[in-house]
Amino acid sequence: QLCTDCSAELQDLPREVFAVDPTSICQNPNTEVLYRCRKCRRALFRSSSILSHTEGSGPTAFAHKRITDSVQLCGDGREKCTSYFTEPVQWMEPALLGVMEGQLLCPKCTSKLGSFSWRGEQCSCGRWVTPAFQIHKSRVDEVRMLPVGNFQAAKT
Numbered sequence: 001q002l003c004t005d006c007s008a009e010l011q012d013l014p015r016e017v018f019a020v021d022p023t024s025i026c027q028n029p030n031t032e033v034l035y036r037c038r039k040c041r042r043a044l045f046r047s048s049s050i051l052s053h054t055e056g057s058g059p060t061a062f063a064h065k066r067i068t069d070s071v072q073l074c075g076d077g078r079e080k081c082t083s084y085f086t087e088p089v090q091w092m093e094p095a096l097l098g099v100m101e102g103q104l105l106c107p108k109c110t111s112k113l114g115s116f117s118w119r120g121e122q123c124s125c126g127r128w129v130t131p132a133f134q135i136h137k138s139r140v141d142e143v144r145m146l147p148v149g150n151f152q153a154a155k156t
């Protein structure tokens with residue numbers, strides 16, 4: 001809500017709008033999932049930054065793109081949602097200031113991770129998400145911490 005309210009003043013966003021960059025905080029053992037760039041392995045966001053949304057109506061939500069009801073988005077076992085919608089993270093700030101929409105690039109290797117739009121974007125499931133900070137699942141790896149004895153081991 002705070003992001004939507006201040007979208008008119010995109011030149012100066014309040015600090016509390018941004019989630020903490022996972023590279024700026026110490027690694028403490030917890031159950032939170034970390035998401036990294038698939039290309040360079042830079043930490044991008046944590047599972048606590050993912051915004052959930054209810055599943056949309058699927059193919060019927062894309063009538064303007066002429067997808068018929070006979071087409072099933074998940075008929076072959078694939079997930080309907082192919083992206084994560086997150087709250088803005090600190091590393092995104094330079095890309096967000098002064099523009100309404102654009103690409104989200106990895107801050108380390110500049111590979112394309114997704115896109116953002118203050119007006120919102122449609123998820124692959126059909127649900128409209130506003131504002132949208134969309135990161136494609138195929139561009140990131142999930143890193144979970146598993147306890148192994150007295151140590152923490154990363155599982156990717």
